[in-house]
Amino acid sequence: MKGINHLVLAAHNLDSIRAHYEALGFKLTASGQHPFGTGNAVIQLHGSYLELLAVTRPQDIIEHGTREFSFSAFNRDYLQRHEGFSMLVLDTGDAASDIREWTAAGLQTYAPFEFSRKARMPDGEDVMVGFSLAFVSNRLAPWLGLFACQHYRPEYYAQPQFMTHSNGAHHVDEVWISGPGALALSGYFATVTGSNAVDRQAGLISIATRFGTIKLAESDVFADSFGEAPPHPADGPHLCALTIACSKKGELPMQMLHSIGERHILPSKDCFGTVLAFRAS
Numbered sequence: 001m002k003g004i005n006h007l008v009l010a011a012h013n014l015d016s017i018r019a020h021y022e023a024l025g026f027k028l029t030a031s032g033q034h035p036f037g038t039g040n041a042v043i044q045l046h047g048s049y050l051e052l053l054a055v056t057r058p059q060d061i062i063e064h065g066t067r068e069f070s071f072s073a074f075n076r077d078y079l080q081r082h083e084g085f086s087m088l089v090l091d092t093g094d095a096a097s098d099i100r101e102w103t104a105a106g107l108q109t110y111a112p113f114e115f116s117r118k119a120r121m122p123d124g125e126d127v128m129v130g131f132s133l134a135f136v137s138n139r140l141a142p143w144l145g146l147f148a149c150q151h152y153r154p155e156y157y158a159q160p161q162f163m164t165h166s167n168g169a170h171h172v173d174e175v176w177i178s179g180p181g182a183l184a185l186s187g188y189f190a191t192v193t194g195s196n197a198v199d200r201q202a203g204l205i206s207i208a209t210r211f212g213t214i215k216l217a218e219s220d221v222f223a224d225s226f227g228e229a230p231p232h233p234a235d236g237p238h239l240c241a242l243t244i245a246c247s248k249k250g251e252l253p254m255q256m257l258h259s260i261g262e263r264h265i266l267p268s269k270d271c272f273g274t275v276l277a278f279r280a281s
Contacts (some may be wrong), residue, residue: 001194003211004172005149006049007242008087010075011272014039014054024253025167030120036072037061044162047211048172069110069135074145082232084273085239087145088175095134095150102136105191110135119156129153138188140181143235168250173279176215176241178222178230185237189214226275227260231268241275248280
């Protein structure tokens with residue numbers, strides 16, 4: 001069974017989304033540059049991380065190919081529609097094997113993609129971090145980015161000095177997908193994650209992964225849970241919200257949030273097109 005590895009949160013301006021998440025009490029790594037036109041900053045959590053992303057060098061973007069899925073072209077095109085939660089990334093120890101298994105299951109897969117980039121450690125040392133990516137897609141959800149990421153230097157994304165946040169953030173608890181047709185993706189996500197832990201309720205399907213739970217929700221259930229409709233209904237089923245589990249000792253910026261049940265919520269209009277929720281664990 002796979003787990004949630006990281007979430008891609010796309011914005012027009014990397015400095016702006018960095019400043020926003022810092023104001024929410026997150027500690028960020030230094031910004032990095034991909035060799036294919038996007039730049040990022042990372043919020044390291046326990047078992048997963050958030051990737052804040054923008055197109056920083058549009059001239060370097062790699063276009064989609066016949067059998068190639070382009071991470072940078074997808075995010076560029078996504079941002080031409082709006083900012084938001086563009087991609088869900090699962091963990092894997094063997095991206096090439098995932099592609100073979102997903103292809104055998106009848107899913108739309110693509111050629112493997114590998115790359116590396118420079119990253120700076122806290123002591124100032126420059127290191128190379130490498131990745132092998134396995135992309136998959138579903139025609140019912142064209143704006144829901146999904147892939148598995150094999151890390152060749154995973155320790156870079158689990159540095160203790162970056163995992164202590166003033167808001168108490170600990171790990172990604174939930175990822176919410178909603179919009180027209182969201183429940184029809186349950187078999188797709190069960191196959192991609194390898195999870196048999198699927199719980200079905202009225203208007204809501206929960207798929208437990210090794211790290212975190214994927215929630216497929218009808219629009220009214222999503223609205224009841226977060227106080228707003230899915231933010232981008234024209235996208236079809238899309239990544240709408242994430243819930244971060246927090247230590248009770250953390251200091252949340254409550255003046256920016258409203259509460260529904262156990263969730264303290266920042267609406268999508270105030271969070272670059274993504275509903276962000278915190279919950280004490």
